[in-house]
Each structure stands twice: as C-alpha cells, then as structure tokens.
Amino acid sequence: MELPYEIEIMLTRPGMCLTEVSYDSAVAYLMGANAICHGGILHGFREWLIPKVNGRNSNMWSELVLALDFPDSESPRTNLEQLSDHKPVISFLHQILKKFWDERNQKGLRIIFLNYEKWLRKQDWYDPTSPKWFDWE
Template sequence: MWLPSVTFDTVASFIDGADMASNGSFLAGFREWLIVKVDDGNNLHWTALILELAFPKARSPRKELEACEDHLPVIEIMFQLLDSFCQERQESGLRLIYLTYEKWLRKQSWYKRGWPGWVEL
C-alpha cells in the first residue's frame, strides 16, 4: 500500500477507510476489545485506546505521540493489537468479545439500569 506519510493518523485513517469499505465488519468489536484491555475509555475512539496502550503512563498519550519524530513503533503496536484482536475474534467469536465487554460495562459504577444499551439479563 502507498500512503502519503507514515504517521499514526495516516495509517489509522487508512484502517478506518477499510472498515468503512466493509460496512463496519472489519473493526466490529475492536473498540470494545480495546476498552477491556485498557480497562477504561468507554468514551474514546479506537485510535485513542491504542495510544493509551502505547503510552500507558502518559498523562496525555496524544501529546506523547506528537512529540515522537518516528511513529513506526506506535504503528507496530497498532498492528500487533489488531492482529491479536483478529486472532481472538476468529478463535472465540465476536459474541464472546461483546459479552466480555458487557461484563466490563456492568462492573462500572456509572453504568446503571436505564442507560442506553442496557439489557435485562
């Protein structure tokens, strides 16, 4: 593939485009899988969650990325996470990923009956 520049945002945009071309099936469950990995960030886009994992101790992962001249290490982390997700989704299925995310949601103090998406079990 050819990209105009090798930056985290350019590669992430390419991946988002591939997801859009597949009507959302390419990244289905990826954001939820990342939320469980980060154990936070239910309000974040999947790219922000990757930055949280790439810069776990940073107060502002986005600023850490912007301070890097070379984004390749973070891009490699992104592809490693995407590969791990795809393997898990293939082996365990998308349903287990969403069930694990639902279990994570129910442990959050802010997630209560009546919230959008709440399902009575």
C-alpha cells in the first residue's frame, strides 16, 4: 500500500507543495495531514523510530528522523540548520516514512508497539514504577 498521494507528491516534489522547501515545512505539512486523518497516517511512527535510533525516547518523530539521518552527530538539528538545501533530508524522510508505512501495512501496529515495548524493557530507567508500565509476562 502506497503513502497517501498528497504526501507522496510533497515528499518527492516539495517545491510544488511547500512555500519554503525546508525540512520543518515538510514536517508541518505531514503533521497537518496527520491531524486531518485523526492521527492515522503517523500512528506508531515515533514508536517505530525509537528502537532504530536506540534512544531519544522523549523526542518527537521529526527529531528522531534527523537522528537517523545524522547518526554520528551530537546535535542533528544543528547539522540540519547548517545545510543550505534540505531536499536530501526531505528525501531521507520520504524513505524512512515509506519503510515505516510498508512495515505497518505488512506486520501491523501491534508488532511495532511490541518492539517498542521490548526496547523499553531493556532500558535501565524503565521499571515497574515507570508510568504506563504493563506487566505482560
């Protein structure tokens, strides 16, 4: 199943849809589209990303994507701000979103959330006193 047409167009041809071709404009577009769809487009995206970056549990999905795109950086946001052309980062966002979308459609959200839960349980700060702890064993 493909990404919704409007999102596919924006991510592949951002100049057609965005007044400013920037990563933050692309993120704002996606967040708006997600809000219109009552959260259905990006549901599980953040939880899918966190195990991939192995951390940054308190970050928004947009910052997690930057962490994946600039894996060796202490401050991925600073790396983004130093770029004069954000098209490669928008293209990376497109690739990551497609991978998530494909996995979510093939395996389902349950697997994504179970993988996130497994990641959480490996963290030394996560224990039965943590909020939303669920004893499923």
